[in-house]
Amino acid sequence: MTGKNLIYNVMALATIIVWGITFVATKSLIINGLSPVEIFIIRFLIAYFCTLVLCHNRLWADTRKDELMMLAAGITGGSLYFIAENSALGITFASNVSLIICCAPIFTMILGMVLFRDTIKVSSWIGSIVAFLGVAIVVLNGSRQYGINPLGDMLTSLAAFSWASYCLILKRINCRYSNLFITRKVFAYGVITAIIYYIVFPSEHQSKLTDLKSIIANLAFLSVGASFLCYLMWNTAVRHLGAERTSNYIYLVPIVTIISSSFILDEPFTITMATCTLLVIGGVFLSTK
DSSP, X not given: OOHHHHHHHHHHHHXXXXXXXXXXXXXXXXXTTOOHHHXXXXXXXXXXXXXXXXXXXXXXOSSHHHXXXXXXXXXXXXXXXXXXXXXHHTTSOHHHHHHHGGGHHHHHHHHHHHHHOOOOOHHHHHHHHHHHHHHHHHHHHHHHHXXXXXXXXXXXXXXXXXXXXXHXXXXXXXXXXXXXXXXXXXXXXXXXXXXXXXXXXXXXOOOOOOOHHXXXXXXXXXXXXXXXIHHHHHHHHHHHXXXXXXXXXXXGHHHHHHHHHHHHSOOOOOHHHHHHHHHHHHHHHHHHO
């Protein structure tokens, strides 16, 4: 691994650590009275204005096709992904959601191979299978002991498929536009499509807001840290490492989420989860070497 590649791998890893905690922050916001769609709109709207300060010289992409690609990125990496994920967090454990999201790298490789005839290294397949095996053991064990909501599973699987699509779209437009421009467009189209969804399907979430300090702190963390800064780092990593290789870092998300949710939300943490962590780390190492 070269010095430059090390930097991009560190960016991907730092992003994943932050994103692992976002499941807990989002779950906390839902508990404190915000709906899944409201959380996403506020989060991306703040992130959009942060990006706009640094990138405001151009409005549109070079071609109509590229602009539609930006729209697709805003939906798959923004509104669709987060509405599905946040909705799942409202009905199941944060740790369960983070585990199923690990299907995203598998989806990324399969979609890339089928749609774009991408070549996937044998080590990437082996690493993904090893990491996914670790995730599968944890999910099956949790299903027996605690139960996993089927609707939550389906919503999370939809989110994983959506994120895989986003990474491949990103791979196609990364070479023609700056990271700041792409990130700003993703935030903008994510907010616009989420607002349309909110109008068509108004939220029935009527809980009274509680613990305003916690709400403000979590929203600041999600919008500035997890969205604005992390999307820039993730997009940079995808540009230099590739969509498939970068996506394999998503396997580390459950490790962060399981640990943080057990401390903050008192969700279950078992010896099986700790053991399978070794499989996940080993799989990511094989996939990214």
